[in-house]
Amino acid sequence: xxxxxxxxxxxxxxxxxxxxxxxxxxxxxxxxxxxxxxxxxxxxxxxxxxxxxxxxxxxxxxxxxxxxxxxxxxxxxxxxxxxxxxxxxxxxxxxxxxxxxxxxxxxxxxxxxxxxxxxxxxxxxxxxxxxxxxxxxxxxxxxxxxxxxxxxxxxxxxxxxxxxxxxxxxxxxxxxxxxxxxxxxxxxxxxxxxxxxxxxxxxxxxxxxxxxxx
Amino acid sequence: xxxxxxxxxxxxxxxxxxxxxxxxxxxxxxxxxxxxxxxxxxxxxxxxxxxxxxxxxxxxxxxxxxxxxxxxxxxxxxxxxxxxxxxxxxxxxxxxxxxxxxxxxxxxxxxxxxxxxxxxxxxxxxxxxxxxxxxxxxxxxxxxxxxxxxxxxxxxxxxxxxxxxxxxxxxxxxxxxxxxxxxxxxxxxxxxxxxxxxxxxxxxxxxxxxxxxx
DNA sequence: ACAAAAGTGTTATTTGTACACCCATGC
DNA sequence: GCATGGGTGTACAAATAACACTTTTGT
Numbered sequence: 001x002x003x004x005x006x007x008x009x010x011x012x013x014x015x016x017x018x019x020x021x022x023x024x025x026x027x028x029x030x031x032x033x034x035x036x037x038x039x040x041x042x043x044x045x046x047x048x049x050x051x052x053x054x055x056x057x058x059x060x061x062x063x064x065x066x067x068x069x070x071x072x073x074x075x076x077x078x079x080x081x082x083x084x085x086x087x088x089x090x091x092x093x094x095x096x097x098x099x100x101x102x103x104x105x106x107x108x109x110x111x112x113x114x115x116x117x118x119x120x121x122x123x124x125x126x127x128x129x130x131x132x133x134x135x136x137x138x139x140x141x142x143x144x145x146x147x148x149x150x151x152x153x154x155x156x157x158x159x160x161x162x163x164x165x166x167x168x169x170x171x172x173x174x175x176x177x178x179x180x181x182x183x184x185x186x187x188x189x190x191x192x193x194x195x196x197x198x199x200x201x202x203x204x205x206x207x208x209x210x211x212x213x214x
Numbered sequence: 215x216x217x218x219x220x221x222x223x224x225x226x227x228x229x230x231x232x233x234x235x236x237x238x239x240x241x242x243x244x245x246x247x248x249x250x251x252x253x254x255x256x257x258x259x260x261x262x263x264x265x266x267x268x269x270x271x272x273x274x275x276x277x278x279x280x281x282x283x284x285x286x287x288x289x290x291x292x293x294x295x296x297x298x299x300x301x302x303x304x305x306x307x308x309x310x311x312x313x314x315x316x317x318x319x320x321x322x323x324x325x326x327x328x329x330x331x332x333x334x335x336x337x338x339x340x341x342x343x344x345x346x347x348x349x350x351x352x353x354x355x356x357x358x359x360x361x362x363x364x365x366x367x368x369x370x371x372x373x374x375x376x377x378x379x380x381x382x383x384x385x386x387x388x389x390x391x392x393x394x395x396x397x398x399x400x401x402x403x404x405x406x407x408x409x410x411x412x413x414x415x416x417x418x419x420x421x422x423x424x425x426x427x428x
Numbered sequence: 429a430c431a432a433a434a435g436t437g438t439t440a441t442t443t444g445t446a447c448a449c450c451c452a453t454g455c
Numbered sequence: 456g457c458a459t460g461g462g463t464g465t466a467c468a469a470a471t472a473a474c475a476c477t478t479t480t481g482t
Contacts, residue, residue: 197479
C-alpha cells in the first residue's frame with residue numbers, strides 16, 4: 001500500500017527524414033527544473049488518464065505534423081533520471097512526413113538525430129539513441145512509409161530505407177517487392193524539370209495503412 | 215511538477231506448458247484490498263529501483279522455477295484497474311520448464327490458462343488473455359524452447375508449437391528447420407520403455423540461447 | 429552528344445511445402 | 456504379429472538474389 005511519489009510520463013520520439021538524415025522533434029522546456037533546456041516532448045500521465053489517452057493528448061499538441069500512431073519504444077525508470085523527483089517514462093515513437101520540418105511550433109525545433117544539442121534534459125539523448133536502434137531493428141518496414149512526403153519516388157523511398165537500415169538494395173528487386181506489397185500506389189504525376197527521365201510519384205496506400213495500423 | 219500518488223508495479227506472467235496446455239502462475243495475495251484473492255505475482259517498483267531491478271527481484275522470489283529472462287508484454291494504466299489507488303502495471307512474461315509445475319511455493323499455484331479461477335484481481339484476467347495473444351504473435355519462436363523440460367523429444371516440441379500457434383506442422387519439415395536453426399542439440403539419450411521406436415532427447419543449446427538472450 | 433537518373437526482365441539460388449514409407453519397441 | 460510413434464528423402468513451388476541495358480530529359 002506504500003505510495004511513494006512517482007510520476008509516469010509519456011515521452012515522444014517524433015521522427016522524420018529528409019536527405020539521408022533523420023530528424024527528431026525537440027522542445028525547449030519551460031518548467032523547472034528544465035527551464036530553457038532542450039528535450040523530447042513529454043506529458044504526464046494524469047491520474048484520470050490512461051497512457052493511450054495521454055499519447056493522444058501529446059499527439060494533439062502537434063496537429064500540423066500529421067503524426068503516425070504511436071509505437072511503443074521502451075520504459076526508462078532509472079531513479080536518477082530526473083534530478084528532483086521520480087519520473088518513469090513510457091516512450092513511444094511517432095513518424096511524420098518531412099513536410100513537418102517546415103511547420104514550426106513555438107519552442108520546438110527539428111534536430112538532425114546525429115547533431116543534437118550538446119545537452120538534453122534527463123536521459124533524452126539515450127532515449128533517442130535507443131529509439132534509432134529500435135527503428136533499425138523493426139522487421140516490419142511499413143512505419144518508414146510515414147517518413148515519406150505526401151508523394152515520393154521509388155528512388156527516394158529506396159534511399160530512405162538504405163539510409164535507415166544501413167544496407168544497399170538492388171533497384172529492381174526493391175521495386176518489385178514494394179510494389180507487390182500493396183503499401184504504395186502510383187499516381188499519374190511525374191517529376192518536372194529534372195535533367196533525366198522523370199520519375200513517377202507514389203503515395204501511401206491509406207486503405208492498407210488503416211487496416212494494418214502500423 | 216504535480217506528483218499525484220501513483221504506483222508502478224511489475225506484474226509477471228509466468229508461463230509453462232504441459233500436455234497441450236499452458237499454465238500460468240498465480241498467487242493468493244495477502245494484502246488489502248486483495249487479501250485471499252488470486253492474481254499474478256506482482257512487485258512494486260520501489261523509488262530506489264529500476265524496472266529491471268524489480269523484475270530481477272520478482273524472479274528471485276521463485277528460485278526453483280528457473281524462469282527465463284523477462285519479455286516485455288504491455289502496459290496497463292486504466293485508472294480504475296485498482297479499486298483504491300492508482301497502479302500502473304508494466305507486464306512481463308517469464309517462461310519456465312514444466313518441471314516447475316511440481317515445485318510448490320506457499321500461496322502459489324499453476325493454473326491452466328483456459329481454466330482460471332472465476333475471479334482474478336484487477337485486470338489480471340485480461341492481462342493473461344493479452345499475454346497469450348502476444349505469445350502467439352511472437353515471430354521469433356525461440357522463447358517457446360524455455361517451455362520445454364530439460365530434455366525433450368522433437369515430437370514433444372512440435373506438439374507444443376502446434377498447440378500454441380494453433381497450426382499443424384509437417385513432421386519432416388519441422389525437424390529440418392528446428393535442427394538447422396541451431397537452437398537445440400541432440401543428446402545420446404533416448405526414451406526408455408516405450409512401445410515404439412525410442413525417440414532421441416534434445417536439449418536447448420545454451421550457448422546459442424545466451425548469445426540471443428531470447 | 430552527353431550526363432543523370434528512371435525504368436525494366438531473366439536466370440540462378442535459396443527456401444519452403446507437400447508427400448509416404450520403413451524402423452524399433454512393448455504388448 | 457500388431458499397434459504405436461520415430462525417423463527419413465525427394466520433387467515441386469515460391470521467394471529471393473544477382474545481374475545490364477535502354478529510355479527520357481536538361482544542358
